[in-house]
Amino acid sequence: MDRRGFLKTSLVVAGTALTSKKACAQEQRNSExxxxxxxxxxxxxxxxxxxxxxxxxxxxxVPDVVNDGALDEHRKTSDKQWTVVNKFETGKxxxxxxxxxxxxxQAACATACPTEAMKQMEGGPVIWRxxxxxxxxxxxxxxxxxxVKFEFNEWNPxxxxxxxxxxxxxxxxxxxxxxxxxxxxxMFGTRLNNLKIARHRIxxxxxxxxxxxxxxxxxGGTGYIYLSAVPFDQLGFPNDVGNTPxxxxxxxxxxxxxxVLFGAPAFLLGLNALAGNNKPSIEGExxxxxxxANDE
Amino acid sequence: MNKEAVxxxxxxxxxxxxxxxxxxxxxxFTPFNVISIPIILIGVIILYxxxxxxxxxxxxxxxxxxxxxxxxxxxVTGVALAGGAxxxxxxxxxxxxxxxxSIVRITVLNxxxxxxxxxxxxxxxxxxxxxxxxxxxGNSFGFSSILFLICWHFLLYMLAAFIEFSPAVAEWMHWEKxxxxxxxxxxxxxxxxxxxxxxxxxGLGALYLMAKTKIHPLWWSEFIPIQFFxxxxxxxxxxxxxxxxxxxxxxxxxxxxxxxxxxxxxxxxLAKGAAITMxxxxxxxxxxxxxxxQWELLNDGFGLWxxxxxxxxxxxxxxxxxxxxxHKSVKVIKIAAVMALIGILLNRLNISIICFNWYADVRxxxxxxxFIVSMTVVFVQIxxxxxxxxxxxxxSSNHQHT
Numbered sequence: 001m002d003r004r005g006f007l008k009t010s011l012v013v014a015g016t017a018l019t020s021k022k023a024c025a026q027e028q029r030n031s032e033x034x035x036x037x038x039x040x041x042x043x044x045x046x047x048x049x050x051x052x053x054x055x056x057x058x059x060x061x062v063p064d065v066v067n068d069g070a071l072d073e074h075r076k077t078s079d080k081q082w083t084v085v086n087k088f089e090t091g092k093x094x095x096x097x098x099x100x101x102x103x104x105x106q107a108a109c110a111t112a113c114p115t116e117a118m119k120q121m122e123g124g125p126v127i128w129r130x131x132x133x134x135x136x137x138x139x140x141x142x143x144x145x146x147x148v149k150f151e152f153n154e155w156n157p158x159x160x161x162x163x164x165x166x167x168x169x170x171x172x173x174x175x176x177x178x179x180x181x182x183x184x185x186x187m188f189g190t191r192l193n194n195l196k197i198a199r200h201r202i203x204x205x206x207x208x209x210x211x212x213x214x215x216x217x218x219x220g221g222t223g224y225i226y227l228s229a230v231p232f233d234q235l236g237f238p239n240d241v242g243n244t245p246x247x248x249x250x251x252x253x254x255x256x257x258x259x260v261l262f263g264a265p266a267f268l269l270g271l272n273a274l275a276g277n278n279k280p281s282i283e284g285e286x287x288x289x290x291x292x293a294n295d296e
Numbered sequence: 297m298n299k300e301a302v303x304x305x306x307x308x309x310x311x312x313x314x315x316x317x318x319x320x321x322x323x324x325f326t327p328f329n330v331i332s333i334p335i336i337l338i339g340v341i342i343l344y345x346x347x348x349x350x351x352x353x354x355x356x357x358x359x360x361x362x363x364x365x366x367x368x369x370x371x372v373t374g375v376a377l378a379g380g381a382x383x384x385x386x387x388x389x390x391x392x393x394x395x396x397x398s399i400v401r402i403t404v405l406n407x408x409x410x411x412x413x414x415x416x417x418x419x420x421x422x423x424x425x426x427x428x429x430x431x432x433x434g435n436s437f438g439f440s441s442i443l444f445l446i447c448w449h450f451l452l453y454m455l456a457a458f459i460e461f462s463p464a465v466a467e468w469m470h471w472e473k474x475x476x477x478x479x480x481x482x483x484x485x486x487x488x489x490x491x492x493x494x495x496x497x498x499g500l501g502a503l504y505l506m507a508k509t510k511i512h513p514l515w516w517s518e519f520i521p522i523q524f525f526x527x528x529x530x531x532x533x534x535x536x537x538x539x540x541x542x543x544x545x546x547x548x549x550x551x552x553x554x555x556x557x558x559x560x561x562x563x564x565x566l567a568k569g570a571a572i573t574m575x576x577x578x579x580x581x582x583x584x585x586x587x588x589x590q591w592e593l594l595n596d597g598f599g600l601w602x603x604x605x606x607x608x609x610x611x612x613x614x615x616x617x618x619x620x621x622x623h624k625s626v627k628v629i630k631i632a633a634v635m636a637l638i639g640i641l642l643n644r645l646n647i648s649i650i651c652f653n654w655y656a657d658v659r660x661x662x663x664x665x666x667f668i669v670s671m672t673v674v675f676v677q678i679x680x681x682x683x684x685x686x687x688x689x690x691x692s693s694n695h696q697h698t
Binding site: 076078079108111112113114115116117131132133134135136137138140141142144146149150151152153154155156157238240241242246247249250252253254257260261264265268269271272275276 | 347348349350351352353355357358359360362363386389390391392418421422423424425427428430431434436437438440441442443444445446447483487488490491494495498499502503504505506507508509510518521
């Protein structure tokens with residue numbers, strides 16, 4: 001290989017090496033104690049104290065719980081409210097369901113985020129960090145539950161979603177909604193412990209609960225887990241998200257990245273060498289005069 | 297003293313040259329100008345509102361539909377159509393097929409422009425573009441993120457495409473030494489460019505992998521990345537045919553006299569390539585469809601829409617390309633190229649917009665402001681493209697230079 005050829009080769013390799021570090025897939029976290037909340041919908045009385053506590057805690061829009069009649073419609077969390085309680089009329093009477101970010105065990109939003117603005121903190125809470133976020137909204141595309149919200153009507157928009165009161169957890173406190181709940185419908189604890197309690201409740205009251213803990217296996221497990229007296233699809237929970245952790249869907253593609261980054265240049269350089277040396281094409285020179293002659 | 301004077305003089309010449317080149321040439325009152333100038337002006341006004349009052353003031357996006365026309369059309373579709381650059385540089389520089397040499401520069405320029413303006417469109421769509429440097433600088437790299445990969449690839453590919461094109465700039469500036477140096481980088485940047493294209497053409501599809509439950513099952517598949525890559529090959533080839541046809545009408549004066557005949561020959565070659573790639577793509581689509589046992593999904597409107605896309609705008613143009621190649625009919629090939637491009641547009645828009653949240657009660661339809669801004673991006677690109685083509689040696693080696 002002559003000097004120029006060597007230079008070219010090393011340029012290509014250097015160029016690709018530069019980009020290759022992004023190829024490493026996210027490390028698998030060990031399944032140490034994750035925290036989360038157990039929501040027992042059979043205990044919820046629909047007082048919406050959690051909504052008020054959440055908004056107070058995070059300086060957001062505080063709903064007028066007594067007068068706004070919001071339970072008449074099915075609301076979604078929004079860029080104004082991180083958590084909402086909805087009423088569902090079911091065969092077993094009215095059921096109230098609190099919804100918010102599920103804090104997936106392997107979060108799609110955090111995996112998809114190009115800048116780690118959406119990040120899973122140690123212990124489980126998935127939080128949003130404004131100084132990193134570029135506002136691309138891939139987190140919203142990726143979220144299996146559509147629970148990530150964006151301030152479309154701000155010049156400097158923020159992503160809005162439940163943070164599991166990460167700052168409060170740091171101080172050793174419970175999330176604001178859990179603290180405000182008057183009926184013990186919400187229980188904060190480690191995920192393993194919450195699962196144990198949930199299973200115990202189903203075991204001791206097999207007629208009261210459906211035998212399904214929503215969030216135990218869905219999308220690989222979530223921080224928020226739910227108990228219910230009626231099937232979950234009657235409560236507005238999606239039943240098509242599957243049990244595969246969402247990062248799995250892009251993992252194979254990411255695995256192929258280093259192979260392409262290094263395989264393709266090697267392959268192309270090889271092809272180029274095999275293609276022979278008869279034409280001065282690589283000079284980037286532009287000679288249409290030869291062109292016509294060759295083609296006829 | 298003398299040295300300084302020389303430097304000043306040459307700088308003066310340089311700037312005079314630039315200013316001279318900035319001046320418009322040719323008639324102003326053309327249909328394209330009459331349409332594009334008002335749209336660009338309105339687009340700029342809309343963008344003012346977008347940056348002062350937020351995206352919501354001009355777009356119809358919602359919490360359920362976070363990506364709309366600007367990403368679906370300008371970024372996802374636009375990048376697919378720019379695939380011609382990596383295909384042609386592969387053929388000419390790696391495989392050393394000289395037949396296509398005369399279209400390399402215009403194709404690479406096209407690719408470079410497309411990436412520049414579509415990455416620009418991405419900035420318009422970002423909620424917080426002032427943090428747009430975050431994926432590149434700072435300790436916040438999302439290594440597990442497909443979009444992170446795409447951010448880097450866009451930047452690096454633009455750089456590679458620019459270096460591939462830069463000998464033309466050097467020629468225009470009469471910088472002979474720089475031209476030689478830049479031309480010597482061509483093979484390295486071509487190989488880098490092809491590698492990056494392999495990954496980010498497919499990566500654009502991989503963005504939608506985690507939207508599994510949101511995209512209609514006829515369109516979502518774990519093989520979206522491969523489909524995006526394969527279809528970008530023929531999208532690029534079809535785009536070269538369409539764009540070349542337009543160039544041969546509009547920029548006639550800038551071409552060699554005999555280039556028209558060699559272009560027809562090139563078109564036949566491109567048609568063959570496009571036909572083969574499209575058959576492969578069609579076969580892959582059909583295989584997936586049969587493997588997933590999706591027959592019952594064909595019974596509704598989405599099913600018919602799917603058939604229209606896959607048969608009407610993939611299989612039929614593929615057959616037309618093959619027919620056109622066999623019977624040396626450039627006309628059939630050109631129609632096939634337009635149809636293939638419509639097929640790409642349909643496919644990308646189906647995945648990013650039309651069949652995204654297909655089950656929702658309230659569907660997204662772009663606002664008129666979104667259409668205007670999308671057109672603004674394309675028109676500004678065409679303006680810059682035209683400026684470059686009429687000044688630099690893109691279509692021919694020696695107009696005004698020898």
